[in-house]
Amino acid sequence: MAEKHIYRFGNDANGNNVTETAGKTVDEAKWITGGKGANLAEMANIGLPVPPGFTISCQTCVAYSSAGNVWPDGVLDEIDKYRKDLEERMGKKLGDKGDPLLVSVRSGAPFSMPGMMDTVLNLGLNDDSVQGLIKQTNNPRFAWDSYRRFITMFSDVVMGVDGQLFEDALNKKKAEKGVKLDTELDADDLKSLIPIYKQIFSDNVDSKKYPEVVVGGKPVFPTDPYLQLRLAEQAVFGSWNTPRAILYRQQNKIPDDLGTAVNVQVMVFGNKGNTSATGVAFTRNPADGTNERYGDFLVNAQGEDVVAGIRNTQPISELPKTPGLEEAGKELYHVFEILEDHYADMMDLEFTIEQGKLWMLQTRVGKRTALSALKVAIDMYNEGRISKETAVTRVAPEQLDQLLHPQFDPNAKYDVFAKGLNASPGAATGGVVFSSEDAEKFKKEGKPSILVRWETTPDDLKGMVDAEGILTSHGGKTSHAAVIARGMGAPCVCGVEALNIDAPNRTVTVSGSDVVLHEGDVISIDGSTGDVILGEVPLIRPQLGGDLKTILDWADEIRLNPKRGRIMGVRANADNPADAQLSADNGAEGIGLDRTEHMFLGDRKQLIQNFILAEDDDVKKESLEKLGEAQKGDFLGMFKAMDGKTVIVRLLDPPLHEFLDNPRDLEVEIAKEEAAGKDCTKKRELLTKLDSFQEANPMLGLRGCRLGLVYPELNDMQVRAIVSATAELIQQGYHPKTEIMIPLIAFEEEIKQIRKQIEDEIKKVSDEYGVELDIPIGNMVELPRCAIMSEDIAHHSDFFSFGTNDLTQTCLGFSRDDAEGTFMPVYFDRKIVKTNPFATLDKGVAQLVDMGVRGGHKGNPNIICGVCGETGGDPESIQMYYDLGLDYVSCSPYRVPIARLAAAQAKIHSNGGPVPVEKR
Structure with missing residues (x-):
């Protein structure tokens, strides 16, 4: 059977529903006919008034694009068949002089991409059919209005003519007539625009690119409605691969290989007068x-x-x-x-x-803000429409960033100089910019910006992403700026009519005031109230509570309930008492990674430098003792903040040279001093020592567990600080649950030797304090060999924590410090990789995780497996980790609420989906 490319929807001439996807659910149909086509069909199926039409499938788009914009065999004939069917259903024909059929041609991908792809309305009009439209409607103004709109849209969307040229001609006509609104122009005014618009078309269409419209050596606006239709369909397919659509898909993790459908639908008109x-x-x-x-x-x-x-x-x-x-x-x-x-x-x-x-x-x-998503989910559960599991899946984890991002400090004093529509909640402050390019420039310079536009268009997407917020002088709450901002979680204020924006001269004047804004002037906006403020307003991070707390409590109830499937824990990566407390406040069940090297920064950096560089054993010993006391103080604070919760402390991981001054900076300093005649003998000696610690590839050099083997006194110092803090708190009545993690294990013998060293130190401290200590010892899995040999290594490990930053680096051979700034942009452009492997778990790295988990359980059936790399806070990765059998994820304190929700959703999706509402 030949592949089907087209599906009709709506009624026939007798009022019978002839929709061809009637046997499919919306979710099934959207992969074929796109979201728009699937929902049009569904509305027709439930009896709502839907103008009839047909949909060319997403798969046809993919085939068309893959073949270099060539239609697959037989598709044009199939389109012709369905076009004739539509004409029969309506009793009208495209281009008819007496009673013309007019259609819209719209895009529709499987996932909503509002404003990113193209639409053409009023297709089928020409100098003859417009007369038929006048005859049938007895409304010349409507007919000429529709015709001039069609020429504008077709020229812009299909032929690439700048739409502003038509807008300028329209504004000139309004100025001639002394009116402000389009609706104040009469039929003759609109009719007089048609030859002007056609001339704009002829003057600006690339005849080499569009030879189909060339007549007598020059482009002529096409009068053949079937040619209009084919060109419009091709344009809609082509809009799938425009830069703005590609960027939108990247921002929203929509695959590039889905394609868009084309919906050809009978036009209905809202511009037929005051009853329309x-x-x-x-x-x-x-x-x-x-x-x-x-x-x-x-x-x-x-x-x-x-x-x-x-x-x-x-x-x-x-x-x-x-x-x-x-x-x-x-x-x-x-x-x-x-x-x-x-x-x-x-x-x-x-x-x-x-x-x-x-x-x-x-x-x-409907796309919605995080605030709305929470309330709608909870209300619909309380109304009995959905189950609790469904409510939890209705909130996208990424949306929570909107609620966890800054708001205006309620104690701040400020004056509002303009007000608009509260289009997308949240607050932002930054310098005024007037273009996407300037927003991008500000971001590269590390300066926040507010993108100020008359109204945004899809081409402004890059600037909307780079800016902290969006401010427009026109548009409502469903305008492009509002819809896109809500989807991104960016603050947006729309329709501020008092703003008079002069983008070419980069100024804004404000009606009714003496305020004049220039590029770079700092303003603040509140997308929750519509307020616009001159200057910077202090921002604060909101606390968890209200509807957010309710949804997160429901999420915890689901993911921690063993009766509903395997438990998925959420821990945090925290390195100091303040972050530990924040982690606990955000609902973390423990600390999955305490990076002790972060405790060596600031004033303590000199102590570790003294240990590394000193030749005197007494100096080394004194430095270690002071570091040990400082670390012990940190551990006391962290273990108190997480009392009763697991805290995994990782022994020192990075290369030693990271704690030393840059030798090249010292070399410059020496050169300057020697040029001034100073004696730099001692500094030269120091430079030699610093250079001796430099490595050609330090991330694969003397670091991790290798440090503890080369400098065992470092491990002894850290373990004593960890264990003595634990013992003291137990004596004080606390309940610390301390665990020690060994980094960068590759060989079984490494963990055997270091584990014995740790156990010996634990016993010493236990005997000194008279406290019985049970401190599990595990290791990070961040090298491919560790994952491959996990069964052997697990014999000596109580837990595995997958460090996906280094595991990704060593698996792919990508430098996590350099890749994103060098070849990764090329890899994205050429679709060698579709997502950043350091942000979302790569499938190859996932294979190593799977190998590590399975091998670990063979070597130690009681082993606990978690992840502490950056991907531990990524919702897409969390789904993969749940399916791989991990017991917990660990992420930054600020992403803990996101991970809690994502972990619950992962469990729901992997256990058959949400419970139906009738089984609540």
């Missing part, structure tokens, strides 16, 4: 989760007007009260209920009202 309208809405508030109808609409407009922010919108709450739209507004409110009941989630939807008739153009699970 268009809008974008959410079934609940996407900013804070309040159970209210939320969104914007415009009377006598098309959908692009709403999201583009060209006209200021009206709130959706006004729709049922708007003359001529009352019944459609009431019907829309009923559709809100139907969609929430059907999907059991907060939905985002697009609609058009054509002369009082409601049409649904799209629905999808």
Whole structure:
């Protein structure tokens, strides 16, 4: 059977639903017809009014792109067949002079990518069919408005002509007529724009790139509706691989090989007068989760007007009260209920009202802020719509960053000089920038910025990522800036009408005040209130509580319940008492990694330098004693903060030279002093010693367990500090659960010898304090040989902790310090790697982890396995770690809440998914 490329949706001429994905769930269909196509089909299946159409599959896009933008065999014939079917269903034909069929051509990937790909509306218009539209509607203004919109959009989206050229022509016409709004232009005004627009097309289309539209040696706007359709379909496929779409996928970890579908759908018109309208809405508030109808609409407009922010919108709450739209507004409110009941989630939807008739153009699970995600999940559980497991899966772990990021200090005093719409919560402060390029430049210079725009477009995505926040003078809460900012968790204030932005001259004036902003001037924005403040406002990090605490408590209940599957613990990487306390406050069940080398910084650096460089044994001994006392004090504080919880202390890991001054800096200093006639004999001797500790490849040199074997007194000092602190706290009535970890083990004999050394020191301290001590001893698995030989090594180890930073480095041969700044960008561009292996667990490294876990349990059935590398806080990696059988993950204190949620979700996904609501 030939591969199917196209699927129809909606009703036939008799009103019967002929949707061809009716046997598939939305989740199944979205991989074929994309999210938009799958949801259009689903709305048709449940009886909602959906304009008929057909969808060209995502797989066709992949085949088309992979073949160098060549259509697969037979697809164009199949499209022609479905186009004819649509014409039959509607009783109209594209380009007809008497009663033309007009269609929209829209993208639709399996994952929502709002504003990233292309759309063409009003397709099928030409000089003949526009007359038919006038005849059928008896509305010349509407027809000419639709035609000029089509020329603009087709030229911009399909042919690459700068849309601003058409906007400039429109503004010139409005200036000639002395009006401010498009709606104030009459039919003759709009008709007069058509030849101007066509000339812009001819003057700016690349004839070599688009030979299909060349007539008589020059580009001519295409009148053949079938050519219009094919070019538009190709443009939508092509938009999958635009820089902005690729960047969006990178930011949201969407695979590049999914492709986008193309939805060809009968046009319905919101610009047919005051009984027509268009809008974008959410079934609940996407900013804070309040159970209210939320969104914007415009009377006598098309959908692009709403999201583009060209006209200021009206709130959706006004729709049922708007003359001529009352019944459609009431019907829309009923559709809100139907969609929430059907999907059991907060939905985002697009609609058009054509002369009082409601049409649904799209629905999808609504993007929301972390604050909204928490509230909606909890409310829907309390309403009995979803189970607790489903509620926990409804909050993306990455979203919690929004709640864990700074807010304005409530004690700060400041004056608000402008106010807009609170489009995306959170607070930010930074210098004003007017372009993506400037935002990128500020970031490279280490300076925070606020991107200030009239309204953002998809091409601004890079700047939106690099800026701390976004501020626009136009647009509503469903504008491009608002939607993208909420998805990224970036603060955003939209629709600040008082701002008069002069981007070319890089200034902003504020109506009604004498405030003038220039590039680099510092402002602050509050995306939760819509406030804009001159100058810097102090920011604070919020505490865990409220809905966040509820969801995290539910997550803990799930991941720590052995009846629902294997327990997945969450610990923190912390190196001092303050971080240990923060870890405990954020819900960590222990410390998975205490990097003792971080305790040697600051004033203590001189002590370790004295030990390394001194030739006198007494000096070395004195330095070690002082370091031991200092470390013991740190351990006392950490063990108290984590009383009753496991604290794994790793013995010294990095190369010794990291504690020494840079010899090259000393060499420059010597050269300057000798040039001034100073005697630098002693400094020359010091330089020789410093150089003797330099290694060609220090990350693979004298470090980790090798240090303890070459300098056993270092291990003795550290173990005594750890164990004596433990013993003292036990004497004081505390309950420390101390464990000692040996880094960089590769050979069985290494761990045998070092373990004996540690056990001997533990016994000495135990005898001195008269306290019985049970301190497990384990090792990091950060070398491939350790993973390969894990069964042998586990005979001498109580626990394994996978250090994925070094394990990734030694597995791939990538320098974790250099790779990202040298060849990794090329690897990303050429798709050799799809994710940063130091941020998300690489599949090859995962194989080593799997080998280590399985071998470890063979050598020691009671061994505990965890991870303490950077990937321990990455949700995607946490899923892999759960499936690999790890007992816990450990991450930075600030990512502990994220890891708690991700670990619960990993357990749910690996154990058959959420419990159905009826089994709550």
